[in-house]
Amino acid sequence: MTYLITALKGLVLILMLLFAFAYLTWAMRRVLARFQIRLGPNRVGPLGLLQPIADAVKAIFKEDISVSKADKFVYWLAPVISFTFALAAFAVIPLGPEGSLFGLDPWVADLNLGVLYIFAVAELAVYGIFLSGWASGSKYSLLGGLRSAAGLVGYELALGIALLGPVLLVGSLSLRDIVEWQGEHGWLILWQFPAFVVYLIAALAEMGRTPFDFVEAEQELVGGFSTEYNSMKFVAFYMAELLHWITAAALIPTLFLGGWHAPFGLPDIPILWLFIKWAVFVFLVMWIWASWFRTRYDVMIRFAWGVLFPVALAWFLATAYWVASKGGAV
Amino acid sequence: MSAFDLIAGVLLVASALAAVTLKNAVHAGLALVGNFLVLAMVYFALEAQFLGWIQIIVYAGAVMVLFLFVIMLLYDAKADVGVDRLRWMRPVGAALAAVFFLALAYAFSGVGPVNPLADVKLAGGLPGPLGKLLYGLWLYIVLLIAVLLFVATVSAVVLVQPQTRKARVKPQVSERDRELEEVGK
Numbered sequence: 001m002t003y004l005i006t007a008l009k010g011l012v013l014i015l016m017l018l019f020a021f022a023y024l025t026w027a028m029r030r031v032l033a034r035f036q037i038r039l040g041p042n043r044v045g046p047l048g049l050l051q052p053i054a055d056a057v058k059a060i061f062k063e064d065i066s067v068s069k070a071d072k073f074v075y076w077l078a079p080v081i082s083f084t085f086a087l088a089a090f091a092v093i094p095l096g097p098e099g100s101l102f103g104l105d106p107w108v109a110d111l112n113l114g115v116l117y118i119f120a121v122a123e124l125a126v127y128g129i130f131l132s133g134w135a136s137g138s139k140y141s142l143l144g145g146l147r148s149a150a151g152l153v154g155y156e157l158a159l160g161i162a163l164l165g166p167v168l169l170v171g172s173l174s175l176r177d178i179v180e181w182q183g184e185h186g187w188l189i190l191w192q193f194p195a196f197v198v199y200l201i202a203a204l205a206e207m208g209r210t211p212f213d214f215v216e217a218e219q220e221l222v223g224g225f226s227t228e229y230n231s232m233k234f235v236a237f238y239m240a241e242l243l244h245w246i247t248a249a250a251l252i253p254t255l256f257l258g259g260w261h262a263p264f265g266l267p268d269i270p271i272l273w274l275f276i277k278w279a280v281f282v283f284l285v286m287w288i289w290a291s292w293f294r295t296r297y298d299v300m301i302r303f304a305w306g307v308l309f310p311v312a313l314a315w316f317l318a319t320a321y322w323v324a325s326k327g328g329a330v
Numbered sequence: 331m332s333a334f335d336l337i338a339g340v341l342l343v344a345s346a347l348a349a350v351t352l353k354n355a356v357h358a359g360l361a362l363v364g365n366f367l368v369l370a371m372v373y374f375a376l377e378a379q380f381l382g383w384i385q386i387i388v389y390a391g392a393v394m395v396l397f398l399f400v401i402m403l404l405y406d407a408k409a410d411v412g413v414d415r416l417r418w419m420r421p422v423g424a425a426l427a428a429v430f431f432l433a434l435a436y437a438f439s440g441v442g443p444v445n446p447l448a449d450v451k452l453a454g455g456l457p458g459p460l461g462k463l464l465y466g467l468w469l470y471i472v473l474l475i476a477v478l479l480f481v482a483t484v485s486a487v488v489l490v491q492p493q494t495r496k497a498r499v500k501p502q503v504s505e506r507d508r509e510l511e512e513v514g515k
Contacts, residue, residue: 074356112456116383123391127363130395134356134402142402149399153392173457 009108014087021242022052028242028286035290062231069137070228078135079229079236082128086240089121089247094176096260096270106270107176114175115167118251119160122206126152128240129225136228144224147297151212154304155205161312162198165319166191166255171328179259189256194315196256198308203252205304207244210289212300245285246278253277334375341368355401359394366390378455 026041026048033040041048066075092114095106111117126149133145166188167173170181182188189196205212226237253259253274260274295303345368348361366389373382464472 071354071356074360113379113383116380116387120383120386120391123387123395126391126395130398131356131360134398146399146402149395153395156392 005104006108009104010091013090013108017087017090017243017246018239020246021239022056024242024246024282025055025238026051027282031283031286032290035287056235059231059235064231064233067137067228071135071137074131074135075228076233078128078132079233079240080128081131082125082240083236083243085121085125085128086243086247089118089125089244090250092117092175093247093250093254094179094259095274097268100270110176111174113173115163115173115178118175119156122159122244123156125240125244126156128237132229132237133225136225138228140227141225144227148208148225151205151297151301151304154301155202155212155308158198158304158308158312159202159206161309161316162195162202163255164312164316165195168316168319168323175254175259179254179261182258183261187256187258187261192256192315192319194311195319198312198315199256200252202304202308203248204285204288205300207248207285208241209245209285211292211295213294245282249281249285250274250278252281338368338372338375342372356398359398359401362397363390363394366394373455376455380455380457380460382455 029051030040030042030048041051044050044054066072091108092111093107094110095101098105100106109117129148130145133141133143133148136142166178169188169191170178172178172181178188185191204210226234229237257263257277258273260268260270262268262273266273342365345361345365349358349365352358352361366385370382370385370390373379373385
């Protein structure tokens with residue numbers, strides 16, 4: 001029975017994520033259009049709200065072309081990997097306290113090592129981009145894939161070390177414990193501000209958004225890793241990319257901004273507060289996207305290894321010293 | 331032997347064979363990633379959770395991504411290994427493998443029935459108890475391995491150092507110097 005309920009919750013989560021993806025494409029285009037004093041999609045349905053459905057129909061009926069120079073098996077496998085692992089990461093994020101979802105727990109999986117799970121899934125998702133770059137048999141794709149691999153390893157490291165501070169302070173790798181700790185002791189952003197900044201910057205790189213959207217820098221690489229993909233295979237990549245964004249926007253509040261806890265002593269309403277924080281971070285990414293430039297690739301790599309990594313490491317050592325001098329986690 | 335053991339064993343051996351026999355280097359690398367993932371599942375089944383996740387993050391994630399990165403960078407897009415240049419190595423390798431298997435069989439022949447899993451497992455394989463062992467009982471071994479890895483990293487950096495260290499010249503500047511030289515000629 002528990003397996004069945006977990007499977008059902010997983011299914012509902014996937015449907016919710018796909019719905020969020022569909023309307024994120026619409027919201028993204030509308031908001032970016034506002035930033036650039038345009039209208040954005042407003043023809044299909046009221047306010048253009050049916051645009052995602054029209055896009056889906058178009059993508060499904062498009063002819064599925066594959067490249068003759070492509071490595072057939074890997075070419076087909078890459079979007080599947082990307083999409084699968086992008087969907088999987090959300091499963092450990094708690095949306096509320098125990099039993100708050102009609103008597104059920106509002107999360108799919110409660111892992112002791114939830115933080116490690118998120119990292120494992122994020123690292124395996126890199127394979128999708130990376131392999132598609134190689135398997136397409138095109139130089140632009142290969143360059144995009146190599147960039148993603150080299151860049152993501154650097155930023156993944158900063159991301160991981162930035163998280164060590166909060167984990168030491170809380171004394172647990174479970175996302176539920178981290179959220180509950182924040183309910184008792186105050187948000188981790190107040191305790192761990194440098195870690196938050198490093199994590200936010202590295203997460204922007206991880207989800208491939210401005211200023212770090214070097215993987216598919218269209219002026220240099222046409223479409224980067226996805227140049228040779230079209231119809232549903234391309235949509236799988238596009239979904240994966242936006243799902244990383246959706247997941248990261250929920251993960252950052254969970255780790256640093258109290259998760260589902262309400263701010264300023266307002267009443268705790270499960271799911272609602274996390275949703276509001278999520279929306280803020282989704283918007284923040286769009287805001288950065290609309291107003292900033294893309295960094296040059298070598299500058300970006302040097303920034304990851306020369307600035308983010310040492311800062312994260314120094315802050316981790318400071319936290320470790322402090323925790324050790326107090327004789328254990330808070 | 332349970333069904334899980336059988337499936338995991340078959341998958342492990344099959345992916346390991348694929349990793350050494352596949353002609354295409356990237357395919358072989360992917361087979362190795364599959365091998366690491368099945369190994370992580372075996373760790374999970376042994377309730378070594380932490381080890382399982384670390385196996386995925388470090389080996390299947392970071393190490394193999396860098397490995398494939400180098401393959402993609404060095405070979406052309408097809409990454410075909412082509413004709414085996416070291417054909418005479420094959421019988422030598424087979425003989426060494428046979429010796430290794432015999433040694434393993436000898437080493438395990440002295441061991442009695444394997445302990446049931448319930449006795450071996452370590453508090454669900456969580457990082458806490460594992461850390462107490464690593465940084466308590468086996469601290470010296472951990473330190474030795476740390477020194478070994480550190481030496482390897484430093485020596486790798488030293489080996490790729492150019493002989494003389496020149497000040498970094500910006501590509502634009504060196505290009506301009508070259509052009510000025512051409513004009514002067």
